[in-house]
Amino acid sequence: MQRTAAQLNTPYFMIDESKLICNLEKAKKLKEISGVKLVLALKCFSTFGTFATIKPYLDGTTSSGPYEVKLGYETFGGETHAYSVGYSKDDIEDVKYMADKIIFNSLSQLDAHFDTCQQYASLGLRINPERSHAGQDLADPARPYSRLGVKASLLELSITDKVEGFMFHMNCENKDVDAFIAILDHISTTFSSYLDKLKWLSLGGGIFFTYPNYPLEKLALALKSFAQKHQLQLYLEPGEAIITRTTDLVVSVIDIVDNEKKIAIVDSATEAHRLDTLIYNEPASIKEASEKGKYPYVIASCSCLAGDQFCEAQFDRPLQIGQKLHLLDSAGYTMVKLNWFNGLKMPSIYFKRIDGSIETLNTFSYQDFKATLGKVE
Ligand SMILES: Cc1ncc(COP(=O)(O)O)c(C=O)c1O
Structure with a gap:
């Protein structure tokens, strides 16, 4: 019985599968129109018992610490992206065997680990675009004295000899597509000389594309034209958008x-x-x-x-x-905490x-x- x-x-x-699939169908549509790849941000939701439902819709996972890399690799598969604000030497020894992409938060972290992991994974660097759309100061990656990512003023073009991708994360629950497109335009202009030399670019998470009445197609077309302009494989790292209201x-x-x-x-x-x-x-x-x-x-x-x-x-x-x-x-940022x-x-x-x-x-x-x-x- x-x-x-x-x-x-x-x-x-109580996680509701039919509500989850509603969000995932929107994610699928976004991928189909835009060509972006989507990796689930495990920091937001890591309840791996639901991954069999999520896997067919997304391309893999992204992480914020060494154990999340392992969880994504073991329980989700697909592409495993590894990012952390700070990796120790021991962390990198584990992570390098599991991650397809390793994204460093600073130039010093990239220097410290470049030799150890360059032959294992495609390397990336987090950039701080100094623009953001985040409701609360605590969650604003572009807040004053932010430690999250490298500013344009510290970059040199030769960085593209070391990394194949950049990651920007600057949105938090952004429901305003025009605000997102304005930041995208800023990135396109400010970083164009770098972007044209890279293979991939992640635009992070925080875009609320599953919110009711969100203009999904407008977002998708903006991403598509950005990817075409700079000849890049784009990624998004949605967390909340995937599991919201489930x-x-x-x-x-x-x-x-x-x-x-x-x-x-x-x-x-x-x-x-x-x-x-x-x-x-x-x-x-x-x-x-x-x-x-x-x-x-x-x-x-x-x-x-x-x-x-x-x-x-x-x-x-x-x-x-x-x-x-x-x-x-x-679900989001709740079950993981x-x-x-x-x-x-x-x-x-x-x-x-x-x-x-x-x-x-x-x-x-x-x-x-x-x-x-x-x-x-
Ligand atoms: C680097 C990075 N990627 C992705 C995410 C996921 O964001 P969200 O759950 O708002 O989509 C976060 C959230 O803090 C993040 O810091």
Whole structure:
């Protein structure tokens, strides 16, 4: 007999395959029109139990640290791109056997590792275009004193003897295609002498091409003409765009307390299970909430941190202890940042397949918690 969601213990993540495929179909269209290759940014989403669904649509993975390279290589395949803000000699010894492309963050990193890896992979360099489209300073790669990428003023044309590609990443949740095209034009003009000598160029992630009503075709045509102009294979490194609006974090109301406001405490915490709610001060949205509801609550966490809350929301009826709530859009930069703070129970991970069946990708136990703190005999 098939299991239903009502039978599952909270907290858990539920990834919806049909919603994932909706995003992936848009990615496919973008590739078909533009000729770009797409590599999944594992920093955003690494839940490898879903990769069999994603693989047919994308070209490979990109990474931000040595273990992500290995995960992409082992579980996804296709092209494995390796980038890190800083590789040690040991990191490079592992990475060079797995990566098709290794992208360095600075001229000094390129110099340090060039001899070790040039015969293994196509090498690239991250460039800082000093332009960006990012809502928050914390996530803005072009912020003052940024360490992310090399500025044009430090480059010499001879760099193209050492690298075959450049990587620019300067967008964060950019829904404005014209703003993106303006940056693309800036790159085309500022770096044209380099671009014409390169084989490939990655324009990073942060382009929200799966957002409802995003002018996908306009983006695709701009990328196509850029690639033709500079005779380059273009890549994008989407993370959020691939998994946006696919996943709920499902929690239960454990207690309701009163302190001038009604406060519903749930069996999860932003600090442990939805960190970006805290870091970027972006409240969660709740499926069961209703804008005009007459019953307002703070949806608060089970952690000890005084300010740890998911959001404030109104409901049509008073919340009940034991009631489940669905925190929407909880996959990106969430499942990759889970931690065991306070010894809270780790959310299980489920995958709702197209046929409606629910696959368990993993559940976690006390032993998993203990193993993060020391050797478990
Ligand atoms: C270098 C690089 N590539 C790709 C991404 C993925 O961005 P997004 O998930 O917004 O598409 C990021 C995000 O920080 C990044 O730093």
